[in-house]
Amino acid sequence: MKIHQLSLFLENRPGQMAAPCKLLAGAGINIRTLTLADTERFGILRMIVSDWQRSRSLLEEAGYLVNVTEVVAVEVADTPGGLGELLEVFVDTEINIEYMYAFAFGPLGRAALIFRFNRPDAAIDRLREAGLNVLEEVEVYHRIAV
Amino acid sequence: MELESAFHPASTPDYLPPVRMRELQLERLRAVVRRAYGNVPLFRERLNARGVRPEDIRELGDLRQLPFTTKADLRDTYPFGLFASPIEEVVRLHASSGTTGKPIVVAYTRQDLEVWTSVMVRALAACGLTHGDIVQNAYGYGLFTGGLGAHYGAESLGATVIPVSGGNTDRQIMVMKDFRVTAICCTPSYFIHLLERAGELGVNVRELPLRVGIFGAEPWTESMRRHIEIEGGIQAFDIYGLSEIIGPGVGVECSYHNGLHIFEDHFYPEIVDPETGGVLPDGEEGELVLTTLSKQAMPMIRYRTRDITSLAPEPCPCGRTVRRIGRIGRRSDDMIIIRGINVFPSQIEAALLAVEGTLPHYQIILTRQKGLDAIEVQVEITPELFSDKVGAMESLHGRLSYALEQTLGLRVEVTLAAARSIRRSEGKAQRVMDRRNLGEEGRHENPSTVALPRK
Numbered sequence: 001m002k003i004h005q006l007s008l009f010l011e012n013r014p015g016q017m018a019a020p021c022k023l024l025a026g027a028g029i030n031i032r033t034l035t036l037a038d039t040e041r042f043g044i045l046r047m048i049v050s051d052w053q054r055s056r057s058l059l060e061e062a063g064y065l066v067n068v069t070e071v072v073a074v075e076v077a078d079t080p081g082g083l084g085e086l087l088e089v090f091v092d093t094e095i096n097i098e099y100m101y102a103f104a105f106g107p108l109g110r111a112a113l114i115f116r117f118n119r120p121d122a123a124i125d126r127l128r129e130a131g132l133n134v135l136e137e138v139e140v141y142h143r144i145a146v
Numbered sequence: 147m148e149l150e151s152a153f154h155p156a157s158t159p160d161y162l163p164p165v166r167m168r169e170l171q172l173e174r175l176r177a178v179v180r181r182a183y184g185n186v187p188l189f190r191e192r193l194n195a196r197g198v199r200p201e202d203i204r205e206l207g208d209l210r211q212l213p214f215t216t217k218a219d220l221r222d223t224y225p226f227g228l229f230a231s232p233i234e235e236v237v238r239l240h241a242s243s244g245t246t247g248k249p250i251v252v253a254y255t256r257q258d259l260e261v262w263t264s265v266m267v268r269a270l271a272a273c274g275l276t277h278g279d280i281v282q283n284a285y286g287y288g289l290f291t292g293g294l295g296a297h298y299g300a301e302s303l304g305a306t307v308i309p310v311s312g313g314n315t316d317r318q319i320m321v322m323k324d325f326r327v328t329a330i331c332c333t334p335s336y337f338i339h340l341l342e343r344a345g346e347l348g349v350n351v352r353e354l355p356l357r358v359g360i361f362g363a364e365p366w367t368e369s370m371r372r373h374i375e376i377e378g379g380i381q382a383f384d385i386y387g388l389s390e391i392i393g394p395g396v397g398v399e400c401s402y403h404n405g406l407h408i409f410e411d412h413f414y415p416e417i418v419d420p421e422t423g424g425v426l427p428d429g430e431e432g433e434l435v436l437t438t439l440s441k442q443a444m445p446m447i448r449y450r451t452r453d454i455t456s457l458a459p460e461p462c463p464c465g466r467t468v469r470r471i472g473r474i475g476r477r478s479d480d481m482i483i484i485r486g487i488n489v490f491p492s493q494i495e496a497a498l499l500a501v502e503g504t505l506p507h508y509q510i511i512l513t514r515q516k517g518l519d520a521i522e523v524q525v526e527i528t529p530e531l532f533s534d535k536v537g538a539m540e541s542l543h544g545r546l547s548y549a550l551e552q553t554l555g556l557r558v559e560v561t562l563a564a565a566r567s568i569r570r571s572e573g574k575a576q577r578v579m580d581r582r583n584l585g586e587e588g589r590h591e592n593p594s595t596v597a598l599p600r601k
Contacts, residue, residue, distance in 0.1 A: 098535055
């Protein structure tokens, strides 16, 4: 129900992003999606990977500081208004979106939205009540792999 | 021989015959030891513990029976514990940064201020200043001893003093040009910064009436001197001092620039082995230890300066008989001097610890940008500090910057570094990377072979 996202701290200089990506590729791990939050001083690389436990061990062994966060993945139609409709669910609630990212996938015109909520469990309840499809970890992996 | 045209009467002790100087020093030493023994409990306890009485000081060599005083003693007795005068007789307090959050406090009676002014007059006179000079005093005025020390010295000399204090570089350049300044007092790195800024503003300092710079409060090198003298069209003098002893005016270069004359009728110099504390013979390099011979409010007996230098006993061609020390190139502790401000890595640790309650691995990097010293603190991210949220990381950065700047009184560039990115050393952690290229030359290099610009 909640998805494990790995975050890495990167210094803001060339080559910082390539190294962890290569490391995972070498171990046969697929990065399903990623987003890079960058500031003038540093970057935070956030990733959803096919095997988060093994990825974490590999990255930590290589000296990276890895932060594991539970995020929520929601499937929506990849059409105009898809996101806006979904966000309506959280209006007038205590649920806050810390950040989010999205990606389109598959041949069916669908999109997956990844949310970092301040209250993920409450958010999931709301989404389900609204009839939205909250994706399981394994689903994220398979759907994206289609 | 002497390049100075005028002799100031205050400079008379600079030329005392050595035999007479030793007599004067012994007389003053006996008095100051009696005073400290009578009024400073810490000193009395230490002497009693050694079974030494003030009357055991019969010759200057007996000084080595006395215990050292260290910066830690000043910290441990904060704020007034080492005063030898009642507060009613103390007319001024100054403070400088200590090794932890608390500063160290120094005190002056009226007579102490008179002595301070007189040694500053002698220092400025040795740099060739007279009552005709217009002096831009760009040392900071305030708790720091630099500003007021130079101010009263220059005023007492009869020079015209401009108390512009530190900072506001464009205004400094305007003052220098419009007020026809002939001499400036500031840190050498700030003067280099002034030169660069003047260039940007289209002001050629070489063409201004400025002829002398009196630079101190931080170590600097012969290559900096050459740069300053050529770019500024001035003669650059090194001045030495420390708040614990009096402030600026402990010693100064004469126009021969071959070491700094110590005003040893007030400050008795010894060179000791920094490890064993044993006194070293003249000419050998070691830690400078100073005893104040005339201080009333806060006598310092055998104060460990942590500055590494040597004593040159041979006479100076300028005719002064007071002994010289070599220019200070390094220290025996981990104190860093940035823009005249003392910084200890322990202060940085305390500030980092205060932010999150844990001490991350860190490194201090010193650089010189456009002639100004800059300090960067790289802080390694720990699992406790790391968040996937940018806002949380930005806020951490802000808290670290604020804590460091509040503690050090300096702008600090904080860099968040990746885990394990800062090199670990085998033994004592190498916390400081000094990239300012200080002390890259021999201290005894004689720059008199360099043609000095004359106006």
